[in-house]
Amino acid sequence: YRYENETGMGDAFSQQLPEFRQRHPRPIGVWTKLTGDPIDLRDTITMNTDIFNNKHHFLVGAHLDRERIPERIVHAKGYGAFGYFEVTHDVSKYIKSDVFNGIGKRTPVASRFSTARQNLGGNDLSRETKAIAIKLYTKEGNLDMICFHIPVFLYKDPIEFPAFVRAFRRNPRTGIVDNTARWDFLTQKPDFLHANLWLQSDLGIPDGYRKSHYFPLHTYEIYNKHGERFYVKFNYRAELGMVNLTNAQAAAIGISDPDYYNRDLYNAIAAKNYPAWRLEMDILTKDELSKLDYDPFDMTRLWKRGTYRTVPVGRLVLNGRVDNHFKDVETSAYNPDNLVPGITGPPDLVFKARKIFYPDTQNYRLGVNHANSRINAPLYDRNYNRDGRPPLQDNMKDAPNYYPNSFSGPMTYVDEARPTERLIPLQRNAFDLQPVSEFYNEIIESDDHRQRIADNVAESLVGVSPDILKKALRLLTLVDIDFGRRVRASLKAQQLASAEEIRSQLAQCIASIG
Numbered sequence: 001y002r003y004e005n006e007t008g009m010g011d012a013f014s015q016q017l018p019e020f021r022q023r024h025p026r027p028i029g030v031w032t033k034l035t036g037d038p039i040d041l042r043d044t045i046t047m048n049t050d051i052f053n054n055k056h057h058f059l060v061g062a063h064l065d066r067e068r069i070p071e072r073i074v075h076a077k078g079y080g081a082f083g084y085f086e087v088t089h090d091v092s093k094y095i096k097s098d099v100f101n102g103i104g105k106r107t108p109v110a111s112r113f114s115t116a117r118q119n120l121g122g123n124d125l126s127r128e129t130k131a132i133a134i135k136l137y138t139k140e141g142n143l144d145m146i147c148f149h150i151p152v153f154l155y156k157d158p159i160e161f162p163a164f165v166r167a168f169r170r171n172p173r174t175g176i177v178d179n180t181a182r183w184d185f186l187t188q189k190p191d192f193l194h195a196n197l198w199l200q201s202d203l204g205i206p207d208g209y210r211k212s213h214y215f216p217l218h219t220y221e222i223y224n225k226h227g228e229r230f231y232v233k234f235n236y237r238a239e240l241g242m243v244n245l246t247n248a249q250a251a252a253i254g255i256s257d258p259d260y261y262n263r264d265l266y267n268a269i270a271a272k273n274y275p276a277w278r279l280e281m282d283i284l285t286k287d288e289l290s291k292l293d294y295d296p297f298d299m300t301r302l303w304k305r306g307t308y309r310t311v312p313v314g315r316l317v318l319n320g321r322v323d324n325h326f327k328d329v330e331t332s333a334y335n336p337d338n339l340v341p342g343i344t345g346p347p348d349l350v351f352k353a354r355k356i357f358y359p360d361t362q363n364y365r366l367g368v369n370h371a372n373s374r375i376n377a378p379l380y381d382r383n384y385n386r387d388g389r390p391p392l393q394d395n396m397k398d399a400p401n402y403y404p405n406s407f408s409g410p411m412t413y414v415d416e417a418r419p420t421e422r423l424i425p426l427q428r429n430a431f432d433l434q435p436v437s438e439f440y441n442e443i444i445e446s447d448d449h450r451q452r453i454a455d456n457v458a459e460s461l462v463g464v465s466p467d468i469l470k471k472a473l474r475l476l477t478l479v480d481i482d483f484g485r486r487v488r489a490s491l492k493a494q495q496l497a498s499a500e501e502i503r504s505q506l507a508q509c510i511a512s513i514g
C-alpha cells in the first residue's frame with residue numbers, strides 16, 4: 001500500500017513517525033520526569049558531570065531495566081487491530097446473546113493476530129498455526145473468541161499441552177528447534193498428526209493475516225430466550241478468501257521482512273482497505289447430537305458433511321490501527337472463558353482446561369488486575385475486588401467491599417433462560433486415523449497438492465534419528481500407503497540433493513584452494 005505523507009510516497013508502516021509530526025508540527029509539551037518535574041537540558045548529558053546528582057539519568061535507566069514483562073508462553077509474536085462486529089442475520093431462535101441480536105447492531109471489537117511458535121521478534125512467514133483472538137465489548141460483558149486459521153485442533157486431552165509445547169519448541173541443550181523431538185512426540189501421540197498435516201498443506205503459510213479464515217474450533221453450547229440448547233461451531237470466513245504463499249515465496253519474503261504479516265495489516269487499514277470476515281454458525285440440535293456416529297466434541301476432527309446446517313450471523317470489520325503496541329497488544333489478555341448470557345460454552349475437556357490456564361498465565365504475565373486495564377476492561381463492571389497489581393484507577397472508590405451487604409453494593413441478576421443442566425460428553429482417548437486419511441484423500445483436491453504435503457513432511461524429517469524416522473514413516477503409511485511412499489521418495493530425493501550440495505561445495509572449496 002502506497003500512502004501519501006509529508007515526505008512523499010511510502011508505506012504507512014514506515015511513515016508512522018512523519019505522520020505523528022504532521023499531526024503535531026510543534027513538540028507536544030515539556031519533557032518531564034515520571035514525578036512531573038521538568039527535565040533540564042543540562043541533565044540530558046553526563047559527560048564531565050556528577051552523574052550521582054542526575055535524578056533523570058537514574059529514573060530513566062531504572063525504568064528501562066524493568067520494562068520487559070514475560071512474553072506469552074505460546075503465540076508470543078502478535079499484532080493488533082480495532083474494529084466492529086455487525087449483525088447481518090436474525091439468529092434469535094438459536095441464541096439470546098445481545099451481541100448477536102438485532103440486525104444492524106454494531107459492537108466494538110479489539111483483536112490480536114498471532115503466529116503460534118514464534119518468540120517475540122520471530123518470523124511471521126514460518127509454517128505454523130496463525131490465529132486471531134477477538135474481544136467483543138458487548139453490553140453483557142466481554143465475549144472473547146480465540147481462533148486458529150485451520151479448522152482442527154492438535155489434541156483432545158488437555159494434559160498434552162505442556163509436553164507438546166516443549167517438544168515443538170527448542171531443545172533444552174542446543175536451544176534450537178529439534179525435529180527428532182517433534183517426530184518422537186508425534187509418533188507417540190498421533191492425535192497431533194491431523195492438525196500437523198493441515199499445516200504441511202498449502203494452507204500452512206497464508207499470505208498475511210487478512211487472507212485467512214479463522215475457527216474457534218470448540219463445539220459451543222448456546223441457548224435461546226426459551227432456554228432451548230443448540231451445539232454450534234463458529235467460523236470466521238475471510239472476505240478476501242484463503243490466499244497462501246509457496247515455500248519459495250515465504251522464504252524470499254522472510255529474509256527481507258519477517259514482520260510481513262504485521263506490516264500488511266497495518267498498511268491495509270491505513271489505506272482504508274479494511275479486512276472483513278463473515279461469521280457463520282454450523283448448528284446441531286440436542287436431538288441430532290445424540291444420533292451422530294462421530295464425536296462432535298472431538299476437536300481433532302471435522303464435523304461430518306451432511307450432518308449439520310450452517311447459518312450466517314454477521315460481519316467482523318477491522319478498521320482501526322492500535323495506538324500503542326504494548327498497551328493494546330502486549331498487555332491484552334484474551335480468555336476463551338469470557339462468555340456472555342446465551343453461551344454456556346463448550347463442554348469438552350480442552351475447554352475446561354483453558355478456563356484455568358488462561359487466567360493463570362495472565363495473572364503471572366500481567367498481574368491479578370489484568371482484566372481491568374484499558375484494553376481488557378468491559379464496557380461495564382462493578383465488583384467486590386479491591387487492591388492488587390497493577391494498581392487500579394479508582395479501585396471501586398468508597399463502595400462496600402463485601403457481599404452480601406445492606407449498603408447498596410452491586411446486586412446479582414437472574415438469567416431465567418440459562419439451562420439448569422450441563423451436558424457432560426464422554427470422550428474416548430482412542431486415536432482414529434479415519435479423519436486424517438479423509439483429509440489426505442478427500443479434502444486435498446489434487447495429486448500435486450498431495451505431493452507438496454509429502455515434500456513438506458519429508459523436509460521436516462531430514463536429520464531425524466533413524467529409530468524415530470522408522471516410526472514416523474510407519475505412521476504416515478498407516479494414514480495412506482500412497483502417502484508413506486511419497487514421503488519416503490521425497491525424503492530420499494532431499495537427502496540426495498543435500499549430499500550433492502555438500503559434494504559441490506567441497507569441490508568449489510578444493511578448487512578455490514587451487
Ligand code: HEM
Nearest residue numbers: 072075112131133146147148158161216217334353357361
Ligand atoms: C489445553 C488447551 C489449551 C491450553 C492449556 C492453552 C494455553 C494457552 C496459553 C497459556 C496461552 C497464553 C495466554 C496469554 O499469555 O495471554 C494461550 C494463548 C493462545 N491460545 Fe491457547 N491453549 C489451549 C488451547 C487452544 C485452542 C483450542 C486454541 C484455538 C482455538 C488456542 C489458541 C490460542 C491463541 C490464539 C492464543 C493467543 C491469544 C492472544 O492473542 O493473546 N489455544 N493458550
